[in-house]
Amino acid sequence: MALENSDIQNKLTETFGENVFNFQQEKDIFSFEIKSDKNTAVILFLKNDPTLQFHFLTDLCGLHYPDNDENHQFAVVYHLHNWYENKRIKIKAYLNETPSIKTISNIFLSSNWMERETWDFYGIDFIGHPQLKRILNMDEMISFPMRKEFPMEDSGRTDKDDRFFGRTTTNL
Amino acid sequence: MSDSNINMVAPPEGVVGEGFFATKLNDVVGLARANSLWPLPFATSCCGIEFMATMASHYDLARFGSERVSFSPRQADMLMVMGTISKKMGPILRQVYEQMAEPRWVIAVGACASSGGIFDTYSVLQGIDKVIPVDVYVPGCPPRPEQIVDGVMKLQELVRTESVRRRSSPEYQELLASYNIK
Amino acid sequence: MSELLLPPEHRYAKIIKEKLNDDGSELSILNLGPTHPATHGIFQNILLMDGERILEAEPTIGYIHRAFEKIAENRPFYQITPLTDRMNYCSSPINNMGWWMTLEKLLDIEVPKRAQYLRVIVMELARITDHLICNSILGVDTGAYTGFLYVFQFREKVYEIYEEICGARLTTNMGRIGGFERDWSPKAFELLNTFLEEFPMAWKEFENLFERNRIFIDRTVNVGPITAEKAMAYGFTGPNLRAAGVDYDVRVAQPYSSYEDFDFIVPVGKSGDTYDRFCVRNAEVWESISIIKQALAKMPEGNEYHANVPDYYLPPKEDVYHNMESLIYHFKIVMGEVPIPVAEIYHPVEGGNGEVGFYLVTDGSRTPYRLHFRRPCFIYYQAYPEMIKGALLSDAIVILSSLNVIAGELDA
Numbered sequence: 001m002a003l004e005n006s007d008i009q010n011k012l013t014e015t016f017g018e019n020v021f022n023f024q025q026e027k028d029i030f031s032f033e034i035k036s037d038k039n040t041a042v043i044l045f046l047k048n049d050p051t052l053q054f055h056f057l058t059d060l061c062g063l064h065y066p067d068n069d070e071n072h073q074f075a076v077v078y079h080l081h082n083w084y085e086n087k088r089i090k091i092k093a094y095l096n097e098t099p100s101i102k103t104i105s106n107i108f109l110s111s112n113w114m115e116r117e118t119w120d121f122y123g124i125d126f127i128g129h130p131q132l133k134r135i136l137n138m139d140e141m142i143s144f145p146m147r148k149e150f151p152m153e154d155s156g157r158t159d160k161d162d163r164f165f166g167r168t169t170t171n172l
Numbered sequence: 173m174s175d176s177n178i179n180m181v182a183p184p185e186g187v188v189g190e191g192f193f194a195t196k197l198n199d200v201v202g203l204a205r206a207n208s209l210w211p212l213p214f215a216t217s218c219c220g221i222e223f224m225a226t227m228a229s230h231y232d233l234a235r236f237g238s239e240r241v242s243f244s245p246r247q248a249d250m251l252m253v254m255g256t257i258s259k260k261m262g263p264i265l266r267q268v269y270e271q272m273a274e275p276r277w278v279i280a281v282g283a284c285a286s287s288g289g290i291f292d293t294y295s296v297l298q299g300i301d302k303v304i305p306v307d308v309y310v311p312g313c314p315p316r317p318e319q320i321v322d323g324v325m326k327l328q329e330l331v332r333t334e335s336v337r338r339r340s341s342p343e344y345q346e347l348l349a350s351y352n353i354k
Numbered sequence: 355m356s357e358l359l360l361p362p363e364h365r366y367a368k369i370i371k372e373k374l375n376d377d378g379s380e381l382s383i384l385n386l387g388p389t390h391p392a393t394h395g396i397f398q399n400i401l402l403m404d405g406e407r408i409l410e411a412e413p414t415i416g417y418i419h420r421a422f423e424k425i426a427e428n429r430p431f432y433q434i435t436p437l438t439d440r441m442n443y444c445s446s447p448i449n450n451m452g453w454w455m456t457l458e459k460l461l462d463i464e465v466p467k468r469a470q471y472l473r474v475i476v477m478e479l480a481r482i483t484d485h486l487i488c489n490s491i492l493g494v495d496t497g498a499y500t501g502f503l504y505v506f507q508f509r510e511k512v513y514e515i516y517e518e519i520c521g522a523r524l525t526t527n528m529g530r531i532g533g534f535e536r537d538w539s540p541k542a543f544e545l546l547n548t549f550l551e552e553f554p555m556a557w558k559e560f561e562n563l564f565e566r567n568r569i570f571i572d573r574t575v576n577v578g579p580i581t582a583e584k585a586m587a588y589g590f591t592g593p594n595l596r597a598a599g600v601d602y603d604v605r606v607a608q609p610y611s612s613y614e615d616f617d618f619i620v621p622v623g624k625s626g627d628t629y630d631r632f633c634v635r636n637a638e639v640w641e642s643i644s645i646i647k648q649a650l651a652k653m654p655e656g657n658e659y660h661a662n663v664p665d666y667y668l669p670p671k672e673d674v675y676h677n678m679e680s681l682i683y684h685f686k687i688v689m690g691e692v693p694i695p696v697a698e699i700y701h702p703v704e705g706g707n708g709e710v711g712f713y714l715v716t717d718g719s720r721t722p723y724r725l726h727f728r729r730p731c732f733i734y735y736q737a738y739p740e741m742i743k744g745a746l747l748s749d750a751i752v753i754l755s756s757l758n759v760i761a762g763e764l765d766a
Contacts, residue, residue, distance in 0.1 A: 026697065026698055026699065027459060027460075027697065027699045028459075028699075029699070029700055031698070055586065056586060056589070057589060058589075058700075058702075058709065058711060058728060059700070059711055059713060059726065059728040061713060061724075061726040063715065063724050064724075077713070077726075079700060079711070079713070079728075083602055083607070086607050086608070088700070090698070090700065108587065108589070109587040109588050109589075109736070109737075110587065110588050110589025110733050110734075110736065112736055113732065113733070113735075113736045114732075114733065117732075121423070130356055130358050131356060131358035131359060132359075133359055134416075135415060135416055136295075136415065136416035136419040136765060136766065137260070137295060137416060137419060138259065138260050138416075145294055145295070145421065145424060146423060146424060150294070150424075151294070152292070152293055152294065152421070152424050152425060152427075152428050153292050153293065153294065154292075154293070154294050154296075154298070213391075214389060215394065215395075216395075216396050216417070216418045216761060217418050217440065217443065217761055217762045218439075218440055218443035218524060218525055218762060220394070220395075221443055221444065221487070221524055222523075222524055224487075224506070225506065225509070225510065225513075228502070228503055228506035228507070228510075229503045229504075229506060229507055230506065230507055230510045243391030255418065256418050256420050257418075258416070258417060258418050258419050258420065258765075260416055260417050260419065261388070261396065261417045261418065264388060264389060264417075268389060290425075290436060290437075290440075291420045291421070291425070292425075293420060293421035293424055293425060294421060294424070295419045295420060295421050296420055296421070313525060314523075314524055314525060316523065
């Protein structure tokens with residue numbers, strides 16, 4: 001018996017009620033949102049429930065929405081995969097301006113570095129993470145480079161003439 | 173050796189007589205150095221794969237006297253920097269350069285090593301000449317093995333014509349000082 | 355504060371102090387990398403050693419962090435392929451095609467069968483070259499240089515095919531939304547056929563060099579084994595997971611680009627050790643050859659090589675100069691005036707090292723709002739410290755090599 005979207009939805013709403021919401025099919029992935037403080041409970045449930053069996057964490061990443069209201073400034077996105085039924089789901093948890101969420105590194109070992117990367121890029125604090133320090137950037141860095149306000153280019157560059165890149169209004 | 177097709181390097185200009193050959197020390201040293209450059213491959217990314225191709229049977233860099241790839245900076249003459257050097261990597265590159273014994277030469281292989289390439293970002297060093305002096309730049313993203321070989325040949329030309337005194341000249345000391353290398 | 359947050363040297367210093375032996379010998383710290391020649395790539399591991407045995411390891415990564423995801427947020431969709439090239443540069447066409455397929459999924463574009471088959475061929479070629487590099491370099495690390503020199507010629511042959519298709523060797527930047535930028539020339543098929551004739555013989559010989567080689571077996575069997583459960587917990591995918599005995603392959607689980615039309619087996623190993631990883635990759639190369647042959651045999655007639663989507667597919671350059679409509683389309687595509695739906699999608703493909711995923715969030719503008727790459731190397735490299743625990747130093751090199759960690763993919 002294939003695992004239907006409605007089964008997942010029913011099971012989740014049965015157990016978590018208001019904390020899981022906004023279920024929808026996005027292209028080929030079934031997705032929903034959760035309250036950020038319920039992330040470990042929901043994911044643990046999805047992993048251990050004998051019919052759901054979402055035993056593989058495919059991906060974890062952060063998102064920044066500077067234009068949203070203050071409770072939806074950041075988001076953490078989890079992609080889970082059930083290999084038995086070949087079903088993928090996406091879970092999104094929105095966070096406020098001082099983003100923090102519980103770690104799932106004790107549920108999925110693989111999330112350890114992905115959470116570190118998300119911390120490195122967005123400054124999302126994963127509470128309870130054993131080793132939450134920068135992974136890709138230098139330890140000395142103080143800003144979080146994937147936040148929208150952070151410029152892509154190194155601001156200290158001297159070899160670029162803005163006139164040649166259409167960045168000045170007058171071409172003088 | 174009659175059945176081999178080994179190319180010998182032509183001797184430098186000089187005076188030939190019976191039983192002797194006189195030439196400038198500079199030329200002899202240059203000749204010897206240029207044809208036994210031991211490369212230190214500092215391969216970080218994509219260009220490193222093209223360097224593998226250059227080293228492999230098809231292009232065979234060994235033909236140019238670079239048979240021995242020296243993985244220890246101490247014994248290397250030619251530092252070949254291939255691939256993106258990030259700011260995190262910069263100090264390490266510099267340390268490797270400082271560990272090399274004089275005379276030492278540097279080839280920046282590929283757009284990333286030469287100028288940062290397409291990675292104009294906060295984390296990438298915009299060209300290795302920000303931290304160490306470079307002798308030859310090889311453009312391309314990544315350069316073909318032919319281009320890398322061409323870069324090595326260009327460097328051989330530089331080495332051949334370099335004065336033996338250059339490394340102790342005030343200009344050279346000044347260059348190193350400008351990079352803050354002792 | 356957690357112990358793990360300390361720099362490894364300080365953490366190790368405590369352990370060394372505690373474990374001082376009576377005879378005066380003590381544990382030592384060894385810094386492996388980041389420019390260690392045997393790690394071919396930029397990996398740093400700070401090891402705590404008991405003589406030759408590794409007790410603990412702490413990897414540091416990010417030495418070639420190039421901020422792909424930040425760049426992707428600032429580039430129009432068609433300018434992102436060059437970035438995907440440089441992620442896993444051993445098999446860039448797979449990444450290219452994966453990115454185009456992501457966009458096609460976003461825009462609901464149906465790619466013609468012939469173009470799909472061409473894509474399959476080029477992706478399998480990329481898989482062959484990827485495994486070829488990994489396995490031959492594993493040979494080099496165990497002391498057998500010959501195999502590398504021998505099979506690397508065939509990588510050159512594949513490069514020639516790539517050149518015929520797209521003009522580039524390594525970083526291919528191949529394809530367009532909806533197909534390819536041009537039809538494959540007869541020369542490309544000719545080269546492909548010669549490759550298919552010559553390569554199997556060479557690969558058989560390469561296998562013979564290693565598979566029953568006493569030294570190679572001693573160096574690899576039972577070196578760095580990982581159980582299936584551990585591998586799954588650490589997020590392994592691709593050949594490394596299959597070597598542990600789990601037959602998960604995106605090509606089978608979620609067929610894309612008509613993989614369902616082809617008949618192939620997913621080779622699996624048993625113990626997940628270095629030897630199994632080697633054998634699984636070898637077997638996959640044979641499967642790839644068979645897939646390419648099937649694709650060539652089943653190739654639909656005609657010369658269709660892209661979908662008919664003028665809104666997204668760049669018109670031929672000659673038409674741009676002579677044809678008003680083409681010029682408009684060209685302008686619209688290049689200036690990013692084409693309609694992009696607001697959506698969030700995830701598209702996986704089976705890359706050389708496992709599931710390469712593209713998580714794309716769009717907001718209707720000409721650039722992605724967020725593009726996250728699921729990079730298999732990054733995810734499974736976290737298991738490395740555990741895999742080398744208790745191993746000899748020389749085995750650590752072999753394990754790293756057999757995992758085929760690509761620095762570009764690891765550090766993004």
